[in-house]
C-alpha cells in the first residue's frame with residue numbers, strides 16, 4: 001500500500017519519519033511539498049520521492065493531508081481531479097471536518113480525520129481518529145496502523161475532535177510552557193540553568209511514568225507529594241490563588257473554540 005504525504009512541515013515530517021522508522025518501504029512513500037528547498041531537504045534526509053500534489057494523489061492508495069487548515073480548500077481543489085473511488089484520504093488538520101473533505105472529493109473516496117501530536121517524533125504520540133461517512137473497518141484499520149507506528153491511537157466520534165485537538169493536539173505546547181516556567185523559576189531561585197533544566201525534565205519524565213505505569217489517579221499522586229504543612233502545600237496554595245486551574249480550563253476552551261472556527265475557514 002503506497003502512502004502520500006501532502007504538506008511536509010512539522011507534522012508532515014513527523015508522520016513521514018515515523019513511517020520510515022516503522023519500516024515502511026521508502027519506495028511506497030511519496031511527498032507533495034510546494035517549496036523546492038524543503039523538497040530537496042526531505043529527499044536527502046529520507047530518500048523519499050517528492051512529487052507534485054497531483055501526482056501524489058494520482059499514485060497513492062492513501063493520501064495524508066498535512067497542510068494548514070486554511071490551505072485545505074485549495075489543496076483539495078487541486079487534487080480532486082486525480083482522486084478515484086477506493087482511495088483513502090486522511091486529514092491531520094485541526095478543525096477540518098470529514099464532510100468538508102467528502103464534499104470536495106469524488107464519490108467512493110473514503111475519508112478519515114486524525115488529530116495527532118508532536119511526541120510522535122519519539123514514538124510517544126497520541127492520535128485520535130474518526131471515520132467519515134464512507135469508511136469501513138479496513139479504512140480505520142489502515143489509519144490505525146499508520147498512526148500506531150508513532151504512538152497510541154484512539155477511535156473517537158468526530159463530534160469530540162475539537163475538544164481532542166484542544167487537549168492532546170495542542171497539549172504538548174502547554175506542557176512545554178509549564179516546563180519552561182519551572183526552569184525560569186529555578187533560575188530565579190539561584191540554580192544554574194543547566195541544573196534547573198535537568199531537574200525539571202527528569203521530574204516531568206518521572207511523573208509521566210508514574211501516571212502511566214501505576215494508573216493511579218493524579219489527585220492521589222499529588223497528595224503523596226504534599227506533606228502536612230510542607231513546601232508543596234505552600235506552592236499549591238499559590239497556584240490556586242493565581243487561578244492556574246481556571247486558566248487551564250479557559251485555555252483549552254479557547255483552543256476548542258479556535259478549532260471550531262478553523263472549520264469555518266477563518
Ligand SMILES: NC(=O)C1=CN([C@@H]2O[C@H](COP(=O)(O)OP(=O)(O)OC[C@H]3O[C@@H](n4cnc5c(N)ncnc54)[C@H](OP(=O)(O)O)[C@@H]3O)[C@@H](O)[C@H]2O)C=CC1
Pocket residue numbers: 006007008009010011012032033034035038053066067068069071074075092093094115116117118169170
Ligand atoms: N504542529 C502540530 O503540533 C500539529 C499540527 N496539526 C495539523 O497539521 C497541519 C500542518 O501543521 P504544521 O505541520 O504545524 O504546519 P507547517 O506550516 O509546519 O506545515 C504545513 C506544510 O504544508 C506546506 N504546504 C502549504 N500549502 C501546500 C500545498 N498547496 N501543497 C503542498 N504543501 C503545502 C507548507 O509549505 P510552506 O511552508 O512552503 O507554506 C508547510 O511545509 C495543520 O493542519 C495542523 O492543524 C495537527 C496536530 C498537531
Ligand SMILES: O=C(O)[C@@H]1CCC=N1
Pocket residue numbers: 094165169170
Ligand atoms: O496549533 C495548531 O493549530 C495545531 C493543531 C494542534 C496543534 N497544533
